[in-house]
Each structure stands twice: as structure tokens, then as C-alpha cells.
Amino acid sequence: MSNQDPEKIKMGKLESQEEQRVRGTIVLGIDPDGGEAVHFKNLQIDDASESTVYLAADADLERSLCLGELKQSSGTFKMPVPFGTNTMPYNTVVIQDKSSEESIAVVYL
Helix, strand or coil: CCCCCHHHCEEEECEECCCCCEEEEEEEEECCCCCEEEEEEEEEECCCCCEEEEEEECCEEEEEEEEEECCCCEEEEEEEECCCCCCCCCCEEEEEECCCCCEEEEEEC
């Protein structure tokens, strides 16, 4: 992401929902391996269960793109955005608990 135009990078801090404790930074930007990706930096989800990650317009899951299951609840990693996806409409990342379908974190980019 070092060669990316800073004006095209979308970044935000995680905001916890209710009692769930979530920390870290999320960046939507160029993936060095090609295309775009959602980059999680220093993510920490306390009491994490199976979760799904969405790229959404205004945190609305009806206007979202499912990026798949969150494979880890801590650390620094990325989730690729499907190649060719227009990411301009998406301004939030939502992490949803898979079993309860409750949003455990929303980050505004």
C-alpha cells in the first residue's frame, strides 16, 4: 500500500457494539498481491466466536459484499476484495457474529 494515493485509502478505527470488546484499525486499499483488500491491523476481538466480514454501504447489510468468515480474531492480516469489485459505494466494514447475526463491530472508513 506504500505506492497508493493517500486520497484513495479508506481507513477507520473499530467501534465496539454493546458489550463486545473490539480494537484495531481497518484499511481498505490496494492489495500488494493484486486488486484491493481489507487490511486488519492489530485486531483484537475479546470472546470471539465465528464471525463474518462485510464491506457495506452505510453499515447496511442489504447493500453489502460478504468477504467471508473471519479466520482469526487477533493480529494483522488481510481479506481480499473480489477482483473487479467497485468499492466506491462501500464506506463501512461490519463484523457480524455468525450464530446470532448481531453486528459485533462496525468501522466507518
